Amino acid sequence: MYQRYQDAMTLVQIYEKPDIMLTMTCNPNWNEIKYQLLPGQSSQDRPDLITGIFKSKFEEFKKDIVDRGVLGKVRSYSYVIEYQKRGLPHVHMLVIFENNDKLCTPDHFDSIVRAEIPSQTEEPNLHKAVFHHMIHGPCGSINPNCPCMINGKCKKNFPKPFVEYTSRGNDSYPLYRRREGGQVSITNNDNVFIDNGWVVPYNPWLVLKYDCHINVEVCGGIKCVKYIYKYIHKGPDRVALELQNGQNSDEIQQYVDGRCICAPEALWRIFSFEFSRMYPSIIRLQLHTPNQHFVYFNPQQHVSDLLADDDNSKTMLTEFFKINCDPDLTGKYLYREFPQYYTRIKSGKKWIRRRSNNKVVGRVYVVSPTEGERFYLRILLNHVRGPTSFEDLMTVNGVTYSTFKESAQMRGLPQQDDYVKQCLEEAHSVKMSYSFRRLFVSILVFCQPTTVRELWDEFHHCMCEDYGREISSNNLIINKLLLEI
Structure with a gap:
């Protein structure tokens, strides 16, 4: 994994730092999945559909980003496929643009990334997609048992503060424009509201086309770049298990590497799909x-x-x-x-x-x-x-x-x-x-x-x-x- 990280940082030396990071997560309610389910089945019963359709969606997603350049002309990219605990696949993708399409100013950031709830009257379809896919939690006092809560605080620092204009962060992610207002009810009795502080940054065109969670982040400084490259090349989660059999246990046999592979990941491996790719490829000499x-x-x-x-x-x-x-x-x-x-x-x-x-x-x-x-x-x-x-x-x-x-x-x-x-x-x-x-x-x-x-x-x-x-x-x-x- 360290060699892959060094390969990735070699691209940073040659092509400068990445411009954006994209995270695309499988939507189990895609119509392509629901239409092929048998009566009484749910998407979790068909890992083959989840795997195959996510693969096809990601290939189209990759064509949009890399070949068609919907966000800008791409010079280099790197991605890795991962799986959530519940088995849904997602991809982390880093993109480096050509020099003419570099994201240099907050105005450039706003042209690609939004972090606000769109108007329900002006953009009803986008409003619905953002409400279903791009709202974090909510957590905090609204839901203290949310998995993101650690010691009474959200580890993702939601809700984000309101700001009138997008600005550069302190050697990290930018502070995206989040104006006050845009409240939406998340309960039937209208007792709980969310606002722009809970919105995960997104690109409107991508969210509308793929109808799933697609987080788009502009990469800030070198600290952010190092973290992201190490994050996407960290490898699968592992756990050490201790096995004991009676009083006379063999210490050498006590510890084994254990890994839980969900059904969609197993099928991804059976189909021999790529788990990661980097372009241009790196040849170690x-x-x-x-x-x-x-x-x-x-x-x-x-x-x-x-x-x-x-x-x-x-x-x-x-x-x-x-x-x-x-x-x-x-x-x-x-x-x-x-x-x-x-x-x-x-x-x-x-x-x-x-x-x-x-x-x-x-x-x-x-x-x-x-x-x-x-x-x-x-x-x-x-x-x-x-x-x-x-x-x-x-x-x-x-x-x-x-x-x-x-x-x-x-x-x-x-x-x-x-x-x-x-x-x-x-x-x-x-x-x-x-x-x-x-x-x-x-x-x-x-x-x-x-x-x-x-x-x-x-x-x-x-x-x-x-x-x-x-x-x-x-x-x-x-x-x-x-x-x-």
Whole structure:
């Protein structure tokens, strides 16, 4: 799951942060489901209908968002399918727009997202759809037993405050326009009313077309982006079960991973539908020093047979070197650019020219500065075009050096701590504050940068994002951060 999260954050580095997050939930009362039920059946009795119809609805939804660009021209997207406790499927989808369609101002936010109850006289159909699908709870004093209530407070912070105009939030979601008024009764005797503070943000066109809950959120700052990417790639919920059989129980057998799979999810797996997808796809590129790559083998095989098999010496990196031996490709591609033009054939362990026009992004595995030569090998591969071998990377102006570090230094790559800044800039996109602090300390210890104060001034705010939620004073945050480091 962490690799998928890093893949997603790679797209953030290339295409900037996501613009919107969409959450679409299955409606068990869709007409397509009700028309196929037998007498006496409910939608819960037909998980095959729920699965198949939600799949078809989502494919149409994806065409509207990605192909037809109803919200804007899409440059990249990522989604994951999840299931609620009661078995209904829902999808979380992140979308990155083209530069011309970026959501930059509150006026742009209002053109896509609304958070108010529409007028029953002017928009009767939308009013009905929003009332049925886009009202939270209600919870609080109206319904203290609502599942969202924790210690007497809604964990989603409903009802939201009234505001006259949409504005940017504090490095989080925007504050959508919610004007006073728009009260609607939720009981037959008109004793309980809800207002715009209970409305979940939505897009009118999508809610009307699909007749289900579709939450649309504009992504604010980097904290929001990191949370969302980790949220959609967190994987299924798990629970540890302790099994005991009498007095003489085996401790090793006591703990097992347990997972509850509902019927619609089981059918989704049986039908081999995709649970997640990311576009452009990310190709993770192997990184290893000479003769230090992984080899998978059968324990029954003899060592001499393993060494005699040429396929065991082939890796992504060595085959990249081999392709670069072609005179027409000399000095043409960086390692991370290579997957855009060549595709990897796993069976033959080789690269072949890419025929499709699908976008692909190459990502070289992240390496800590504490790994020494492997770290400097990554620096060389990110700057040297078309290398033909490890020796070629270690050769500068006709002189072959004994280490990758010396080669990088002679090429001027680590000068003035530029490589350290690049490492920290990349890490800020993919790491949370705690991991970023550990990396900063590792760089101070093992890389011995010369401009420590400049690095601190530039990146200290990246290391204290989590402290900002606990401490209001900036001086206290910095003091606590320095103590930890």
